[in-house]
Structures are given as C-alpha cells and as structure tokens.
Amino acid sequence: MVEFRPRAGGFPRFLAPFIAPLILFFFVLLLLGAILTSSTPLGVLIGAIATGVLVGVLAVKHRRLTQGTVARFSPEGVELVDRMGFRVWLRWRDVTRIDVVDTQLANPRRMGRPGERGPGCRRCARSGSSAGASARCRRASPPGCGTAWRASRWTRRRAGRR
Numbered sequence: 001m002v003e004f005r006p007r008a009g010g011f012p013r014f015l016a017p018f019i020a021p022l023i024l025f026f027f028v029l030l031l032l033g034a035i036l037t038s039s040t041p042l043g044v045l046i047g048a049i050a051t052g053v054l055v056g057v058l059a060v061k062h063r064r065l066t067q068g069t070v071a072r073f074s075p076e077g078v079e080l081v082d083r084m085g086f087r088v089w090l091r092w093r094d095v096t097r098i099d100v101v102d103t104q105l106a107n108p109r110r111m112g113r114p115g116e117r118g119p120g121c122r123r124c125a126r127s128g129s130s131a132g133a134s135a136r137c138r139r140a141s142p143p144g145c146g147t148a149w150r151a152s153r154w155t156r157r158r159a160g161r162r
Contacts, residue, residue, distance in 0.1 A: 001074040006066045014062045015055070026051040085142025095135040 026047045034043025068083025077091035 001072055004071045004073070006069055010066075011059060011062050014065075015058060018058060022051055022054060025054065085140075087140040088137055089139075090135055090137040094137065098132070100131060 028047075029050045030043045030047035032043070033046030034040045037043060037046070064083055070081045072079045072081070075092075077089060077094075079090075080088040
C-alpha cells in the first residue's frame with residue numbers, strides 16, 4: 001500500500017485567494033476602530049489584530065488539511081481519508097473508464113429571473129473537464145454527520161443515467 005499526504009508548507013499559496021478579502025477586512029476594521037475609539041493609531045491596531053487572528057485561523061486550517069488528509073493506493077483500489085473521519089473508497093474493479101471526465105459539481109440551471117439586470121443575475125455553474133476516472137465509490141461519514149454527503153437530486157438523477 002502506498003500512502004500520499006499533501007506536502008507540508010505552501011501556506012502562502014493557500015493564503016493567496018484570501019489576500020483581497022483580508023485587506024478589505026483590515027480596512028473596514030481600521031475605519032470602525034478609528035471611528036469608535038476616535039484614534040487612528042488605535043484603529044490601525046484593532047484592524048491589524050483582527051486580521052492577524054483571521055490569518056491565524058487560516059494557518060490552523062491549513063495545518064489540519066496538510067496533516068490530516070491521506071490518499072492510500074493499494075492493489076484493491078484507492079482510499080481517501082481526512083482528519084474529520086470522512087472516507088471515500090474506490091475499488092479498481094468499479095472503474096468504468098479513465099478518460100476525460102466531466103467536473104461539473106453543481107446544477108447547471110441558471111439562477112435569477114429572466115429580465116433581471118445587475119451583477120450576479122442569470123449566472124450558472126459551468127461544466128469543465130479533466131483527465132480522471134469514472135467510477136462508483138463508497139463513502140462513509142463520521143458519527144453525527146449522517147446526511148453530510150447526501151447528493152443533490154440533480155446529481156442522483158444524472159448519476160443514475162450512466
């Protein structure tokens with residue numbers, strides 16, 4: 001059995017998508033802190049501390065991700081386990097094809113009403129594709145999360161067609 005774990009480190013790359021929201025959060029708290037305390041240096045301090053706390057939360061989550069996720073490959077198949085207790089098993093005999101597969105994770109129906117204008121209206125989740133395995137797998141949730149992995153009606157209907 002061969003085991004793979006995410007590489008430790010790489011926190012800056014993990015943090016990169018959060019930079020813009022963190023900067024916005026800092027400025028919002030800077031303004032609130034400066035207005036409520038009537039002191040700009042104190043507002044900067046409040047913004048810096050609150051933003052630092054959020055970066056700390058992201059660091060803890062990143063550490064848990066890199067230390068708790070394991071993919072095991074064996075002659076029987078692949079097993080993916082995470083720290084929370086979720087497990088996914090894929091047996092090699094259940095693989096129907098290895099080819100370009102759909103990567104659409106959400107219902108493709110459009111959101112919003114026809115004729116509406118403005119940002120965010122009439123949006124939909126686009127499908128993508130990548131190389132991968134098409135197969136049925138088994139999943140297990142930790143105790144207390146019985147419905148956490150329930151697939152949507154759209155996903156169940158689409159999976160039933162294959």
